[in-house]
Amino acid sequence: MSLLELKNVSKVYGSLHALDHVNLTVEKGEWLAIMGPSGSGKSTMMNIIGALDKATEGEILLDGEDISKKNAKALTDIRRDKIGLIFQQFHLVSYLTAVENVMLAQYYHSVPDEKEALEALERVGLSDRAHHYPSQLSGGEQQRVCVARALINYPEIILADEPTGNLDEANEEIVVELFRKLHLEGTTLVVVTHNPEVAEVAQRTVVLRNGRVDHETINENFTGKIKHITLQ
Amino acid sequence: MKRRKMYVRMVMASLLRRRSRMIIALLAISIGAMILSGLVTIYYDVPRQMGQQFRSYGANMILTAEGETITPEQVEQTIALIPEDKLVGAAAYRYQTVRINDRPVMACAADLEQVQKTSPFWLVEGEWPSQEGQLMAGKNIARTFNLKEGKRTTCTFAPEAQTEASGSETEEIIPDNWTDFTVTGILDTGGKEEDYVYMLPPDMEKLTGLPTEYDVCELSVSANSDQLSELAEQISTQVEGITARLVKRVTQSEDTVLTKLQSLVLLVTVVVLALTMICVATTMTAVVAERRKEIGLRKALGASNESIIAEFMGEGIVLGAFGGLLGGLLGFAFAQVVSRNVFNSSIRLMPWLIPVTILASVVVTGIACLIPIRSATQIDPALVLKGE
Numbered sequence: 001m002s003l004l005e006l007k008n009v010s011k012v013y014g015s016l017h018a019l020d021h022v023n024l025t026v027e028k029g030e031w032l033a034i035m036g037p038s039g040s041g042k043s044t045m046m047n048i049i050g051a052l053d054k055a056t057e058g059e060i061l062l063d064g065e066d067i068s069k070k071n072a073k074a075l076t077d078i079r080r081d082k083i084g085l086i087f088q089q090f091h092l093v094s095y096l097t098a099v100e101n102v103m104l105a106q107y108y109h110s111v112p113d114e115k116e117a118l119e120a121l122e123r124v125g126l127s128d129r130a131h132h133y134p135s136q137l138s139g140g141e142q143q144r145v146c147v148a149r150a151l152i153n154y155p156e157i158i159l160a161d162e163p164t165g166n167l168d169e170a171n172e173e174i175v176v177e178l179f180r181k182l183h184l185e186g187t188t189l190v191v192v193t194h195n196p197e198v199a200e201v202a203q204r205t206v207v208l209r210n211g212r213v214d215h216e217t218i219n220e221n222f223t224g225k226i227k228h229i230t231l232q
Numbered sequence: 233m234k235r236r237k238m239y240v241r242m243v244m245a246s247l248l249r250r251r252s253r254m255i256i257a258l259l260a261i262s263i264g265a266m267i268l269s270g271l272v273t274i275y276y277d278v279p280r281q282m283g284q285q286f287r288s289y290g291a292n293m294i295l296t297a298e299g300e301t302i303t304p305e306q307v308e309q310t311i312a313l314i315p316e317d318k319l320v321g322a323a324a325y326r327y328q329t330v331r332i333n334d335r336p337v338m339a340c341a342a343d344l345e346q347v348q349k350t351s352p353f354w355l356v357e358g359e360w361p362s363q364e365g366q367l368m369a370g371k372n373i374a375r376t377f378n379l380k381e382g383k384r385t386t387c388t389f390a391p392e393a394q395t396e397a398s399g400s401e402t403e404e405i406i407p408d409n410w411t412d413f414t415v416t417g418i419l420d421t422g423g424k425e426e427d428y429v430y431m432l433p434p435d436m437e438k439l440t441g442l443p444t445e446y447d448v449c450e451l452s453v454s455a456n457s458d459q460l461s462e463l464a465e466q467i468s469t470q471v472e473g474i475t476a477r478l479v480k481r482v483t484q485s486e487d488t489v490l491t492k493l494q495s496l497v498l499l500v501t502v503v504v505l506a507l508t509m510i511c512v513a514t515t516m517t518a519v520v521a522e523r524r525k526e527i528g529l530r531k532a533l534g535a536s537n538e539s540i541i542a543e544f545m546g547e548g549i550v551l552g553a554f555g556g557l558l559g560g561l562l563g564f565a566f567a568q569v570v571s572r573n574v575f576n577s578s579i580r581l582m583p584w585l586i587p588v589t590i591l592a593s594v595v596v597t598g599i600a601c602l603i604p605i606r607s608a609t610q611i612d613p614a615l616v617l618k619g620e
Contacts, residue, residue, distance in 0.1 A: 095250055109534060
């Protein structure tokens with residue numbers, strides 16, 4: 001059974017079809033990249049998959065459960081329990097330290113555990129920056145905190161929206177490596193990106209155009225092997 | 233870590249690490265709480281302050297004898313029934329007609345120290361009699377007999393004199409007793425008091441040969457009309473042979489002024505509360521507006537509306553509590569300044585007002601936060617995360 005399945009999903013804003021009868025399947029443990037030009041429906045798809053928005057029509061099956069008809073409260077529960085979100089602009093709470101930002105996701109999910117949060121930061125190479133505020137961290141470090149926050153509750157799927165959009169090349173490589181590690185550990189990843197270099201390291205790439213799936217490519221060179229990058 | 237500990241950590245971090253905005257909110261609450269606490273202090277202290285002011289207009293309770301006279305024992309029994317902190321003065325008067333230069337004059341004997349307390353508006357040119365052999369003359373009497381401060385005069389007493397004083401004619405008056413007095417002061421009240429001479433009770437006893445007893449006793453009590461009525465009833469019941477009556481002209485004026493003053497203070501208090509609520513609501517609305525992205529993020533991470541409400545309400549309650557504490561203390565200082573400038577006296581600290589101010593401040597802040605918090609729960613995480 002697929003982890004995520006979109007069946008004829010449309011999202012209409014007035015006369016604009018942001019998504020137009022899209023069908024998409026994501027297998028458990030798969031690393032999928034979604035690409036497309038601006039206005040192609042990438043963000044809309046991200047919001048719908050991430051239970052942040054509702055489709056106008058169609059079915060969205062997440063782990064076998066149709067979430068398309070769920071109310072706002074049920075969608076909140078789904079986001080909390082099954083989805084890890086990574087944003088282009090990081091969206092860390094400015095007055096909480098790195099570890100507190102990670103614990104925030106635990107707080108809404110179950111019980112905050114500082115030790116576990118510190119371990120998550122260690123996984124992304126930020127154990128020494130755990131008690132720094134976002135303003136004291138570089139963009140790459142903030143994005144790594146965001147990754148640690150996304151994976152802290154062991155979600156079914158991690159959705160990343162332009163995760164390297166605000167990063168320099170060195171930090172981009174670090175984040176991509178983190179994705180490789182997560183993928184190797186069996187995490188399902190859906191990464192929306194403009195960047196072909198980020199897309200080509202995924203197992204499969206779906207290209208959207210005008211709200212429709214234009215084409216798909218399978219990365220035949222995909223190895224999933226981790227490069228040895230020192231996380232600083 | 234327990235959820236509660238993380239909750240407290242988040243609320244305190246939000247307050248302490250976003251100081252500039254929170255200081256504005258805290259100031260808004262503190263100023264409101266300060267005025268609220270100050271006005272409530274004044275509201276409760278006004279009767280005491282005004283009561284003291286009103287006491288300068290004279291006695292507000294009169295004791296009369298059911299028989300012929302009031303004995304000193306009856307006066308003492310009456311005073312014992314009045315709480316010490318409420319009794320301003322108790323002056324008992326004995327009136328007798330005496331003669332000066334063979335002409336009848338109404339003499340009044342009283343504890344003149346107490347008279348100064350019950351009738352502080354009496355204006356004396358010179359000194360009040362403080363020992364036996366001294367006399368104070370009313371202005372009209374002084375003019376009639378050309379009495380001046382330091383001048384000596386002789387008063388005589390004869391039972392027949394009473395007939396003379398009441399207007400009847402007598403051909404010859406034989407003085408039975410006489411006493412020399414030194415005039416120490418001239419009394420100016422603008423009233424009938426200027427037609428009397430005043431002496432101490434031992435002088436009257438010596439002059440008339442009659443034991444000290446009184447015709448009337450005036451009491452000045454710092455209390456409202458209800459308390460006075462109750463006290464009068466108690467005195468009339470418990471002190472045999474005495475009837476206590478209120479001087480309604482004074483007590484009713486006091487009540488009217490106090491009621492109007494307290495109503496005014498109450499009205500201002502309500503207006504201040506409303507203004508505080510608007511001010512806090514505006515500040516919290518601004519806080520919510522500038523934290524739209526953060527709220528959106530929290531919702532994206534799975535925060536329920538209840539969690540968002542609890543976090544903002546927690547911040548509001550902490551702000552309200554600290555603002556209330558600060559405002560409560562500043563309010564006492566504010567009331568003290570007002571009291572010293574308006575009433576020329578210090579105000580009493582009411583310790584219970586501090587927790588009450590904190591509670592009121594928390595409630596007002598909580599109510600003021602309701603609308604901004606409601607708008608916070610309606611923030612769409614998808615829109616916020618897109619940066620709209």
